[in-house]
Amino acid sequence: MRVADLTEEQLLARIVPELPAGAATLLGPGDDAAVVAAADGRFVVTTDVLVEDRHFRRAWSSGEDVGRRAAVQNLADVAAMGAVPTSLVVTLVVPAELDVDWVVGLARGLAAECGPLGAGVVGGDLSGGPLVVVGVAAHGDLQGRAPVLRSGARTGDVVAHAGVLGWSAAGLASLSARAAHVPARFVEAYLRPRSPLAAGPDAARAGATAMMDVSDGLLKDAGRLARASGVRVDLDRGALAPAADALADVARGLDADPWAWVLGGGEDHGLLATFPAGTELPAPFRVIGRVIGRVVDGAVGGVVGRGEPAGDDEPAVTLDGEAPGVATGWDHFAGRPG
Numbered sequence: 049m050r051v052a053d054l055t056e057e058q059l060l061a062r063i064v065p066e067l068p069a070g071a072a073t074l075l076g077p078g079d080d081a082a083v084v085a086a087a088d089g090r091f092v093v094t095t096d097v098l099v100e101d102r103h104f105r106r107a108w109s110s111g112e113d114v115g116r117r118a119a120v121q122n123l124a125d126v127a128a129m130g131a132v133p134t135s136l137v138v139t140l141v142v143p144a145e146l147d148v149d150w151v152v153g154l155a156r157g158l159a160a161e162c163g164p165l166g167a168g169v170v171g172g173d174l175s176g177g178p179l180v181v182v183g184v185a186a187h188g189d190l191q192g193r194a195p196v197l198r199s200g201a202r203t204g205d206v207v208a209h210a211g212v213l214g215w216s217a218a219g220l221a222s223l224s225a226r227a228a229h230v231p232a233r234f235v236e237a238y239l240r241p242r243s244p245l246a247a248g249p250d251a252a253r254a255g256a257t258a259m260m261d262v263s264d265g266l267l268k269d270a271g272r273l274a275r276a277s278g279v280r281v282d283l284d285r286g287a288l289a290p291a292a293d294a295l296a297d298v299a300r301g302l303d304a305d306p307w308a309w310v311l312g313g314g315e316d317h318g319l320l321a322t323f324p325a326g327t328e329l330p331a332p333f334r335v336i337g338r339v340i341g342r343v344v345d346g347a348v349g350g351v352v353g354r355g356e357p358a359g360d361d362e363p364a365v366t367l368d369g370e371a372p373g374v375a376t377g378w379d380h381f382a383g384r385p386g
């Protein structure tokens with residue numbers, strides 16, 4: 049069996065049982081970050097990698113762009129736990145012929161994102177290899193709060209999102225199609241995603257019950273949150289329509305469906321969170337749906353308490369009560385050549 053025969057989740061299910069738990073581990077693999085005990089509290093740690101031609105192309109992205117992206121995708125995972133980033137370490141693999149200025153640009157990109165937050169880039173590793181690979185590990189301070197896990201959503205909660213949806217996918221599609229006249233903000237959103245990082249700790253303070261960043265697509269990631277919480281999520285097409293409308297012109301020019309970008313795009317690194325109904329949401333969160341209980345006789349049942357998890361063949365996420373049918377989101381292995 050090859051990895052291409054599995055989904056990311058299926059591959060992880062083979063890896064994770066082999067790994068040691070560690071005496072200080074409070075939360076291991078499965079969430080946006082792990083939670084580790086320290087003598088005077090606990091911190092979060094997470095890692096994400098960028099691989100040339102998988103996550104970026106050097107023809108499109110400068111070293112600074114890649115540095116910013118490497119920082120932001122990790123900072124978003126820290127924020128999604130409700131934590132504040134403290135330090136990052138960076139593993140860099142570069143081909144021997146790469147311009148030194150590209151590498152310096154990457155360092156400047158990391159600094160540009162981390163510096164203003166007071167997070168240090170405190171070390172790393174260097175190696176040569178056939179492609180540029182940038183691996184970052186980020187640590188975050190929970191400031192004495194409990195981490196906001198993917199698994200805390202409860203029936204009756206509202207589902208909210210902070211950030212943009214589909215912009216990165218629109219930018220990537222535009223670059224891929226060499227489209228002319230694309231609004232710069234979409235291409236920039238792909239090259240240098242902007243995550244509403246401060247909204248993570250704000251959400252934690254406001255009582256968010258679950259949270260994650262959207263890296264692989266709204267439907268896929270909402271499905272992960274729903275399954276982790278043992279509930280279903282129903283998204284509101286009307287609440288998402290402005291996001292699709294914002295992409296309509298670009299989509300028309302590329303003969304694409306803006307809804308596929310909004311629901312399946314990923315890499316915008318917005319924050320998806322659930323809050324008890326009636327919570328005053330911190331900016332810039334907006335309600336995009338609700339957490340529902342099990343489906344009873346085809347109707348959506350508003351069961352009080354913890355909803356019943358979706359079965360493997362049932363949608364954990366619906367759109368206006370119906371199976372979305374489109375936009376499966378990103379998986380590095382299943383259904384992807386090479």
Ligand SMILES: Nc1ncnc2c1ncn2[C@@H]1O[C@H](COP(=O)(O)OP(=O)(O)O)[C@@H](O)[C@H]1O
Nearest residue numbers: 060063064076077078079080081095096125263
């Ligand atoms: N090689 C690995 N070994 C152990 N845990 C892993 C590995 N790859 C991913 N994980 C864990 O699996 C979960 C899902 O990973 P991923 O989809 O990359 O998360 P995210 O989208 O938050 O970056 C995370 O909790 C992550 O820590």
Ligand SMILES: Cc1ncc(C[n+]2csc(CCOP(=O)(O)OP(=O)(O)O)c2C)c(N)n1
Nearest residue numbers: 096101102103104105263264313314315378
């Ligand atoms: C050249 C190029 N092709 C395709 C994509 C699209 N893409 C690559 S990875 C990915 C999903 C997010 O990356 P991942 O490594 O899964 O991040 P994580 O979920 O671990 O945070 C997407 C949408 C891209 N960014 N660049």
Ligand SMILES: [Mg+2]
Nearest residue numbers: 095096097263
């Ligand atoms: Mg990851």
Ligand SMILES: [Mg+2]
Nearest residue numbers: 096121125263
């Ligand atoms: Mg991530």
Ligand SMILES: [Mg+2]
Nearest residue numbers: 263264378380
């Ligand atoms: Mg992913």
